[in-house]
Amino acid sequence: MKRVAGRYVVTKSHDESVRAFVPEALPPHSPEIQAECWTDLSRRAELAIARLSGMSGLVTSGEWLIYSAIRKEALLTSQLEGTQATLIDVFDDEAGISVTNSDDVEEVTNYLKAFKFAREQILSPTGLPVSIRLLTQAHEILLAGVRGAAKSPGSVRTSQNWIGGTRPGNAVFVPPPPEIVPDLLSDLELFIHSKQATLPPLVRIALVHAQFETIHPFLDGNGRIGRLLIAMLLEEWKLLPQPLLYMSGYLKAHQTEYYRCLSELRSNGDWESWILFFLEGVEIAAEKAQQSIIQIASLIAADRKKVLTMSSSTLQTLRLFELLPVMPKLTVERAQSELGVTFPTANAAIKTLLQAGILIETTGKQRGKSFVYKAYVDLLREE
Template sequence: MRTTGTYEPITTLGETVRAFVPHPLPPVRPPLAPASHEEASRRAEMALARLSGVAGLVPSMDWLLYSAIRKEALLTSQIEGTQATLTDLFDDEAGLAVANTDDVEEVTNYLRAFRRVRDNLRSADGLPLSVRLLCDAHRLLLAGARGAGKQPGELRRSQNWIGGARPGRAVFVPPPPDRVPALLSELERFIHDARPGLPPLVRIALVHVQFETIHPFLDGNGRIGRLLIAALLEQWGLLPEPLMYLSGYLKQNQGEYYRRLSAVRTEGDWEGWVGFFLDGVETAASDAERSIVAIATLVAADRRRLLAAPRVGAVGLRLFELLPLMPRFTIEQVRQKLETTFPTATAAVKLLEELGIVTELTGQKKNRCFSYAAYVELLAGET
């Protein structure tokens, strides 16, 4: 059996436990067997290529990114127990009251963290994918009341554990805090190795497990570790835009997800994890491809209906083009976005309402809110 790390006895909260310290990547003694991942890696890369290609069906890449990034933000947060829904997120963006504001805040924090990483990687003078950048993302992720006491933006200075009310009953005890900086430096070196010798998707699979095993923060490790997957997919040219929401697959298979991570540490089963991860990428890419086709079909049908209307004008068309970016909205938001008058914005919204493209949600005469209901239902059904 392959050994993937060593155990180091530590004392925390008065109990002596064994903390796991992982070996550097890649796996050795023995190395990963190529036969265990070559075909699955090829299929997953082809699924990603198809996903990139089908994105051209939709006139605006921004439409697809708006929905895909929010679905990933929502699903990765749900894995950690967040109860917010996609409609909660849309309502919050429309300025409507939502019941679980703390949960929505966690999702929007993830969106901010993801944008920070992405903006840096796409900027000539931005930070590379590094511990410093991940700490910056972590600071944004834990902004707000829930994360205030969890050292946002800082590597942990105390021992943590996973599962169990106390260290002695833990399912897993990550490395001692004094080992974390060196372990992350080794992980950085693996990420930036100019001659990696393994397919990029396999490397991403290895990086995710290593990050989760190091567990460098007091909270938010799972979300930052999954954010790292999305960042590497883009940085290594596997997916030019973040159109895939892998957390959907991981959430649907959450039990196996955790079992596979654990089996790497306890049994040295890197091959089992890599196979699970590659199957997940293939499945998630195919799901995202189907979603794009469904979005393209819906928007095209509604556009045809709008163009056939006798009173359609430029403002109505411009409003329609905005709907996939603000599926729930007020007339004031339309007025601001289109830089027009309130009566003109009202007339455009009324036309789309008469055509059945948007529906009014409140039943009020004032402070009304509207929804691109078919689009919201389509996206919400996937989460």
């Protein structure tokens, strides 16, 4: 029996009548989703997430784990929307080094700010839970001062939008009319916080993400907020103690299939294929994140030994080294500021790390030099 995922309604937009899709409330029904097709994969994905959760106890600082994971997610989720910024661009911007594509970098930076804000809210006893109100506030931060800034940041849309094509009439997909969106979001929020949930949490996250993307409640930024929602639920539902999973890497690598599965569930009610795709992505992304943590931890441990064996090493040298995983691109001025020391002391610490082969000078200039923890950055860029 074919499942009906929603209904089409005729709405007026841009002086033409178009058929907009209105999804059924979650969970899928008539028939209910077939658990036997994803039970094994769901178990494997949960185990991969559990193993990833345990990785934070193997390293001396969880801060650099979060730093690298969030930046990879911010970069990749922005690249899915066409942003051309690179990881080096992001690190340069953080170091106060000018970048040529500042607009694209600002979009990535805004995502980092939105992610930080949302995480602070869900972790605070007095903060907002995962909710439409929280998503709209994160959306306002995401679009502040960048492309999309004129498209009602922080507000649920009051006009018709569309995906693909030049107008609703030739679009690939037309989301629900604006007057229906508030009720659909309310239903989605009820599903997120339902106390009668019987589906595994990762399956529920798959459903929530797809439903959010189908509703498309904003005029811009829906993809990034929808993927942020995945990270938020993983942490709020205590599947991960820290945001170590960067799903956007998998979604970007399988972008065509990502969009095809979303299209199929709307057209044919094929929620099962989407759930399988999503669970496989969680398993692969979690295993990749584990491997990355092991590689980075091994590199940092080996380089720390180098620092400790250098005769010119001082306490400030070691302090600077310990900062490198969250400050992989730097200038002497930045090192001076972070360490709270004089310029000569910061310069001496950098010089020792250069001699150890840990830092590399990137400009070739006598003045205005910048430095990079190249081996570390190379590991991050491999992904």
